Amino acid sequence: MNLVPLMTWPIMTLSIILVVLSVILGLFILLHKARGGGMSDLFGGGMSTSMGGTSVAERNLDRLTVIVGLLWFATIVGLLVLYRIGG
Structure with missing residues (x-):
C-alpha cells in the first residue's frame, strides 16, 4: 500500500x-460600484442614479x-x- 502524505509542498x-x-x-468584488437591478433593489437600494459612463479606475x-x-x-x-496524481 502506497501512502502519500496529504499535504506535500506543492x-x-x-x-x-x-x-x-x-x-x-x-475585496475586489466588494469594491465594485452597485449597478442596480440586484439584491440591493429589494431592500430600497435602487434609488441611486447611474452616472452613465465608467471611470478609468472602475x-x-x-x-x-x-x-x-x-x-x-x-x-x-x-x-x-495535484490531488489526482497524489501530490
Missing part, C-alpha cells in the same frame, strides 16, 4: 495561494477582478490535478 503552496487569492478576490478594477478570478480558478484546477 499542495501546501497552492493552498496558501488560493487563500490569499480568495481574500483579494472578495475599468481597471474590472480587469484586475477578472485576472484575479482567472488565477483563482487556475489554482483550484492545479490543486485538483
Whole structure:
C-alpha cells in the first residue's frame, strides 16, 4: 500500500495561494460600484442614479477582478490535478 502524505509542498503552496487569492478576490468584488437591478433593489437600494459612463479606475478594477478570478480558478484546477496524481 502506497501512502502519500496529504499535504506535500506543492499542495501546501497552492493552498496558501488560493487563500490569499480568495481574500483579494472578495475585496475586489466588494469594491465594485452597485449597478442596480440586484439584491440591493429589494431592500430600497435602487434609488441611486447611474452616472452613465465608467471611470478609468472602475475599468481597471474590472480587469484586475477578472485576472484575479482567472488565477483563482487556475489554482483550484492545479490543486485538483495535484490531488489526482497524489501530490
